[in-house]
Amino acid sequence: MTLADARTLEALDFAAVRERVVAATRTNRGTSYARELVPGTDFEAIRREQRRTEAVRSLVAGADFRVMPAIETAPLTEAAQLGRTLAPPDLRAVGDAIAAAAAAHRAVHEHDDLSEVVRSYASLRELGRGILDAIDERGSVLDRASPALGRIRRSLAQAQADARDRLGSMLSSAKYAKAIQDRIVTIRNGRFVIPIKAEFAGSVPSIVHDTSSSGQTLFVEPLAALEANNRVRTLQIEEEREVARILEAFSREVGTHAVQIDANVEMLAQIDLLAAKAELAVRGECIVPELCDESLLAIERGRHPLLGERAVPQSLQVDETTRLLVVSGPNMGGKTVALKMAGLFVVMAYCGMQLPASDVRVGRFERVIADIGDEQSLVENASTFSAHLARTREMLDGANARTLVIVDEIGGGTEPSAGAALAIAMLERLLERGTRAVVSTHSVELKLFAHATPSVANASVRFDPNTFAPTFELDVGTPGQSLAFPLATRMGIDAQIVARAHSLLEGRERDYEAALAELALRSSELRDERTRLEAERRDASGELQRLKRDRDALETERRRFATRAEERLQQGLRDFVRELGGRKVTRSQTKLLDATIAAMRRDLGIGAEPAAPSQATSFHPGDRVRILSLNQDGVVAEDWDDRLLVSIGSMKAMVERSDVARIGAVEKRPQRSAPAAQARMSAAQRSSAELDVRGKRYSEAEPLVERWIDDALLAGNSPLRLIHGKGTGMLGRGLQEYLRANSAVKSFRYGTEEEGSTGVTLIELKT
Incomplete structure (x- = not known):
């Protein structure tokens, strides 16, 4: 089941999109599949196809993958199955297809999303390599096709050289000088001959093989060269037989593996089609659409896929909140482009193609139906309005919450008020059924309907308020205004005529148009202000990020400096401890050292690392401890409540209890009169x-x-x-x-x- 009928696809210009896919394919079967490309309705299959396209795109974007050309091999493999011998060019084509499939398989087989595509592939490496080694791109069977063929052709070349030499000696002989027409050796009927004058035919013992058009020259095979020519012809027959044997052997192999060859070419064609979609995605800077289970279409800065660089980004959305979108505004402003883009995006997404936009969400639809442009039938004597009515009936038949309807100039082609009334009634029916729709109009009544009806929104194409030139952008939430009078004035229509026309408008409609003009001007000013504020916000955000980076860099440098300073300080303290040796250190000197170290830490910005809670609630003289901030071991000499006097070698330091951790069992407490000697004894024991x-x-x-x-x-x-x-x-x-x-x-x-x-x-x- 297809998502859209042929008339919808034609109205959306899908054929032009499809032709771009066709042009990007490189295999005959892949091209055929591209020509048959239509959107399906199996949502899981669509999701799978999108994943496959993205998987191949990752290869195409890296410029390390390209599908090799391949013709359609099915007729050739079928002929081989029937026992026919394939011609060298046909065999070469089969070999090329085998090689192309193998190359594609090597490139994609590791991608999980492509596992189903490559599942039926099986290597035919020996057959493919054998054919390509035996037959060149021009379809010529090469000498290396078989050892026998190589030997025959070497012998043939020697025999041909001998025949040429034999005839060459006759051409240079004085005996036949008068009879020779030209001193050349040529070939007639597969045999080497020389040209002689017709009047000397009897003077040269020979066999006549041909004459010139004038009859003045005979191409003869001298009897003296008969044996050499026979040798050449014998070898030529052997060559033909060996070539025929080689072709028959390869043809049998192709027939034997016909089913697998077809499976491999089928895999190649599927990859070719995916690669074509991926190539267009890369070229068009497309994204993977998000496929949702809801009935919705949300496009953010979408670009019509056929307009290329000329496309102006447009945004629109239809969902449960806004089921119907009514687009209005002057002609040539971009309304039809927006409608076609909306329909094309759904159709392309359902064909497994990526979309040119900043962001796209496509919901689950069962049907897309479009009515864009005039559809008159002179044969059936049907007017434009009749054609639209027939299409309207088709839209309403079976429309539901899984239907997307797209109508250009809804209610057009007849008297405006009647057309508007009919259009409103149609939209009301679509609303009742939960259908999603995007329509365009010039009707004031429809704009008012969209403004007053829940789940319906206005949208307008923008224009320059000064020049009245369209910008081709879309404003959702704002109805479009008529530019008939401003454009008439700009085009030089008499001002009195324009004024009279304006006065003929009904008061309600005139006030409405004036309000729209004022609203358009205010919207333009607000857009400019929003653009300016957004630019300022981006600048401020960039400056903030720069300041954060500078701050982080300074903090990193400070920490690096502090770490180096800490390391040097600790090394200096260790050196200081060692140099003290057995010197006696007073308590006042210890306090001075503590104060000096603390001041150095503050000046260098070095914060002491959070100390691990001490494992001991109390310390006793003789306990082995580690001073955490110095990474130095020592022995407790005295416990002064919140601080400890610790012996480090023969130096003593006053340290905070929180900066000390016990690292060994309590040693036998030393006598207070000889702490340094006891510390040395403890060290000697260790x-x-x-x-x-x-x-x-x-x-x-x-x-x-x-x-x-x-x-x-x-x-x-x-x-x-x-x-x-x-x-x-x-x-x-x-x-x-x-x-x-x-x-x-x-x-x-x-x-x-x-x-x-x-x-x-x-x-x-x-x-």
Whole structure:
């Protein structure tokens, strides 16, 4: 079942759209399918076709896919099935079709939306390659078609050369100089001959094969060349037989695989049709229409597909809220273009084609029927009005909520008031049935009907209020006004005539037209203001986005700087701790250091990372803790309620409780009189002169090595032995780079063969 009848498709100029699809196809069968393209009503099939078109478009848009030309192979495969031998050009055409189908399958088979299209495909690679290797594009059977043919043709070439040489020697012989007409070797009846003068026929022992038109020249085969010519002819017969054998063999193969060849060409034709639609979509900057279950048509900035760059974008919508749209305005203003675009968009969408618009929603329709233009029949003596009435009857018959009606100049062709009344009655019937319709009119009564009736809306084509030239844009919600009087004045009609005509209008109609003119002027001013405000909004939005980008860039740079500063500060603190060694640090010096660090953090904009809640509710002297802000381990010396005095090596620091986390079991509490000595003892207990990090990644090994060196410093262990293994050498090299940057390391080296070679690094610390 088709969506639209032939008269509707003709009224919408769908044939011109279809011809563009035809022109974009490259296979004979694909072209046939394009010529038969009509909109169906199976909504799921339409959705599937839209997905397929989009899938192929992704290939076409990338310029890496193009359907190869192919003729219709069905007559050839049928002939081969009947046992007929195909001519070389026909076999070549079959081979080209096989290759084209294979190329198309390679390009699209991975797309899920095309799986049904390629399901019937099966590779005929050997047959296709065999034909293309044996027969060239001109339909000539090549020497490589078979080993025997190659040998025969080489022998034939040699035999022909021998025959030419034999005749050439006769042409240059003084014995036959007087008899020779021209010193050329030519061919007659497939045999090499020479031209001699007719009067010397008896002087040259030969066989006559032809004469010139004048009879003065004989083309003869000298008996001396008879054997050579016989050899040539024998080889030519062998060549013909071998070529015939090759063609028969290929024809049998084509007949055997006829069904699969046809299936592959069918797949190719479907892809060809999809590619043609996709190519038009790319060329026309089209979009995939949104297919909805409701009965609606919503077009945002749609462009008539046949107008190309001349098309002015138009927007319109018919749905449950606005079932009928009444378009009015002056002639040549774009009303008919808008109506045809609306109908074409539905028809094209239902043919699986994409649409030139910013956004399109197309609902589920069972029927589209259009009445556009004059349809007179001189044979049936039917007037324009009668033709419109007949079409109106067809529209009303069976119209329902799944019908889209498009009528140009509804109620036209008869006395205006009667035509308007008939049009209103027709629209009321369509409203009762829930039908969607887009109609055009000049009638004031219809404009008033649209204004006063729920679910009906006015629309008008815009025009320049100064020049009265149409802009071809559509204003939904505003009825169009007549420009008869302004245009008459502009065209030079006498002002008194125009004034008299104006006075003849009824008061109600005159007031209506005046109100429309005022409304049109105000609408134009509002559009200009809206355009200006929209431009300002875009400019402001762009400036806001730029400021946000600048702010984000500055924030990113600040964080990057703060991170680097934090890293340097922590490294400096670690170096400071190591350099203090066994020096005695007073409480006042510790407080001064805390204040200095806090001031540096504030100046650099470094906020301390949120501290994880301490796992301990209380701390005791001797507890091993980590100072979070410094990433440094230490031992609690004293608990001062909200702050802790922590020993870091032989330095003591006053830190907030929230900045401390316990990292080990509570150690035996040291005597308050010797906290530094106790800390060294704890470090000595933890420290070892050897650390094995084999099997670890660098990110895992580096913090272990750092802590190991810190403990060794506190315990006074040096030298140290770091075991990292050989492996790829990356772990060892990475750790040595770390050691090179560590200010506590005096020197390091790989071990000797006895010490472990490159799998071990020996380290000496500064004392």
